[in-house]
Amino acid sequence: MTQAPDTAARRLVETLVMNGVDRVFCVPGESYLAVLDALADVRDRIQVVTCRHEAGAANMAEAYGKLTGRPGVCMVTRGPGATHASIGVHTAHQDSTPMILFVGQIALTDRGRGAFQEVDYREVFGGLAKWATEIESPERTVEVVERAFATALQGRMGPVVVALPEDLLHAQGGPAPVKPVVPARAGLDPAFVDQVRERLGRAERPLLVLGGSGWTTEAAAAIGDWAEKIGLPVALSFRRKDILSNDRPNYAGDLGLGCNPKLTARAKAADLILAIGARLGENPTQGYTLLDRARTAETLVHIHPGAEELGRVWTPSLSATADNSLAAHALSVLDPGRAWHEEAKAAHADYQAFSTPVDVTGAVNMSECMAHLAQALPAEAVVTNGAGNFAAWLHRFYRHRACRTQLAPTSGAMGYGYPAAVAAKSVHPDREVVCIAGDGDFMMTAQEMATAAQHGLGVVVVVVDNGTYGTIRMHQETHYPGAPRVIATDLRNPDFVKYAEAFGAFAVRCETTADFPAALDAARTAAREQARPALVHLITSAEDIAPGRTISGLRSK
Template sequence: MTQTTTRHGGALLTECLVAQGVKRVFCIPGESFLAALDGLRDSQVEIVLARQEGGAAMMAEATGKLTGRPGVAFVTRGPGATNASAGVHIAFQDSTPMILFVGQVASDQRDREAFQEVDYRAMFGPLAKWVAEIDRADRIPEYVSHAFHVAQSGRPGPVVLALPEDMLSGPAEGKAVPAATLPSGMAADQDIQEVIVRLAKAERPFVIAGGGGWSARACEALGRFAQALDLPVGASFRCQDYLDNRHPNYVGDVGIGINPALAKRIREADVILALGARLGEMTSSGYTLLTPPVPAQSLIHIHADPSEIGRVYRPDLALVAQPGPAAIQLAAAAAEGPRRPWRAEARADYEAWQVPQETPGTLKMERVVAHLNEVLPDDAVLTNGAGNYSAWLHRYYRYRGWRTQLAPTSGSMGYGLPAAIAAKLHDPGRDVVCLAGDGCFQMVSQEFATACQERANVVVLISDNGMYGTIRMHQQRNYPGRPSGTALVNPDFAALARAHGGFGATVERDEDFPAAFAQARQAGLPAIIHLRMDPAALSPRMVLERVD
């Protein structure tokens, strides 16, 4: 007979997290979950203190991306939860396993609009796979086990669990449940064979890879499968590290600012395999590469969520399976097929697109990214949030390995720095470089203090053009010569780094960047390089002729 022990709910919750393999949690402390903090104190689980709940949630989301297991964050009720919602939204749109624990008012105060009381089921319902509140301490093991199963099964995503204060602090009897047992996610063998037959018969096949549920082994299998059938592979929006960009079958990213030659090729394809990709707005170029609801191309859609299949596009063949396991099955079943000029031409289009297009200014983002390509090792992790600066990164950087790109498909500004911190804490031996715009960085600039406290020596490259550049770019297109509400007056970012105890440098010319970057990498400290850019360089293809 199993013997149970009596302790408070926070201690039992910690035991459940340890049983699930959690090594690190990100949080902003709050009085609503003091018992959970007390339980964590006596465990081997590391607590990383962020500076704002959005940063903590983004760090947890990035950890989920890196490990394939749920990243965990704790935040307090009310404002803490609303701040953290940004990270939950990222996890949902990026199909990332994540669990957010939120403190809640005591159960005897519910439904009185008590201090900071929120109905989390209503609030997070559209943003999470599952939202629940644990009313009884003896059910903590059940709820935590279910949360880890839900977050990782099918299409991965975020789970939110609310923790009433009195439930956590009161006595708790129970025993932690062992780590989640997950389904294989594999497809039926006959369906795998049918996919291969259809692609082998196609004259102009194309693969779009993306979504959640991948692994390093699956990405390697994707390369072998594509090579066997001579298939061009495009990466869905911000999934460019799913196939080594040097691989002869990689032909570019299917996202914002897509290579026009690549877009034309996708429209002309006769068979498209969407392997894990949702085919959302960004990947489909506003639903124009494939026309809904019945695309001109024959569509094969492999996705872990059956409700996603047929949501926008009717497929000719549909498989409910995790894309990673399916890629491994496809590689194992594919026999060497004939070579196609189609694939080679697509690769040539990609190589031509990689040739830098010169932009204005004495410091050019295309040359910054070219230097990163030259000096960073294959396993370096590059992170970014949202902003027009990322267009140079997506176009010119060559990702060489799985999980070397951390970027939000939700388009969330501020993501890059928290993600970089999470990546550095996860693997301190790897180079981690965050690219951010001046507006993007200032949404989370306080997290640089977290990097310094945790000795996470990330390198942050801040592209400063004195504006919210993406919005200014759209203004130029839609209301030329009429800028409004986009100008920024920025601080000395290098001085900010030094004020926190980090390394700071300012660069205004191309020739000065290599030395500054080398010093930042060698400093052994969190570092900021303040890149003073010409505001006329709005994107790799758009120049602002008149700056007001």
């Protein structure tokens, strides 16, 4: 069936083109065939990346939004397609990532009948997304999609879900789009900037904390140069280690899981915390123990693009609603009249000591492997991960040196890393992309290796295989000690080398620290020169359950 040129489906795709969308991550479905047909006419402008599972597609769209600052677009079918994709929406919400999920929907005329795969998407996604809606009038298609872009990008960025009733997609689509959406961005009041300068001038132990999304490379460099010039120690929020180069002489480390005790002590002792973009939620504040509400009323200057985040947990001394990058540029010209170079030097020395490789019991030392990874990869390489104890080694011992080089879920979502790497390689085919994945983590979205192979994307994945769900095993050993009580955490894994080779990927097994550099180099070479995915199967010991922790040590406590 040939569509008329002005159907709602075509208006939707025209709006995507108008707003600079260059790729859509999807699992095709009959409920939005009309949109797929419209995409066929713009394949020279929008690449359709066909995925093998809706969770993979949604994670790819989230990673695209995190990497580019533009909404990642995902399309899935109704019912199970949408619920599979909900993990990506949750991550986008937790991570403040711009994303739009388009969901095929039953015909509007069948709503409320319990039709095949019928779901009320406003109800299901209402608490996960910034806005969940359904197109109910085809003439308003462009209006709704434009609002989706504005909502995803303005204030605290986040995901939007738009349901597409099947029958309306074939109807007249109303007016065509006229111009792309330009999101409104708030700047800092000059009077507020003066107050910050005055507070800095009185501070003896200040700490700059950067986090959140929407950072431009230029703004990150500006605030980084300013902080370095005046010797202001800077910490980065959980899984935001790429905002500034970790090699800067005033970099104090990241406020994440397994945080450096000396950094937590520094934050607790700070008489001024200038936080830009960071929500200061559970993980950055070490389970809400890092800060004290009485002290923050005197010491916390909090800047965030979402007004609802200011005063949500911590009473600030000063607060302002502003775009992270605009705020950074405004503050980067301040002269506080003093400097803290000795504080900065000490903070960076503490970070360097904490990120120096440690001893382990097994044949593979993950701290040395991750330190080697940092030395081997170029500064602009993108490194991704999902969730699990394996990620603690990456975050602690890998040093990011460029902005927009880390894709990791603050939501703690397993299975995120590999789809994120596929998306990153799709966006930047000229950059190296390496995923560090746990064995349990990788298997949740390992089927997306087929997507990488189909699209010729040379993604490297290092599968850290210790045969267990490490984080849960660690908590079992801690809270319910005794080997017989371990339950539901042991994993029986496939031969990952054979698994990868079945997709036409390069794969190599590695069982010692000494063999890792050669294995990594072989995988990188295959990915780069042959444009095909590559896998390093890294066998590690479950005994080395986390940096500085062993299973036997946990049992002895």
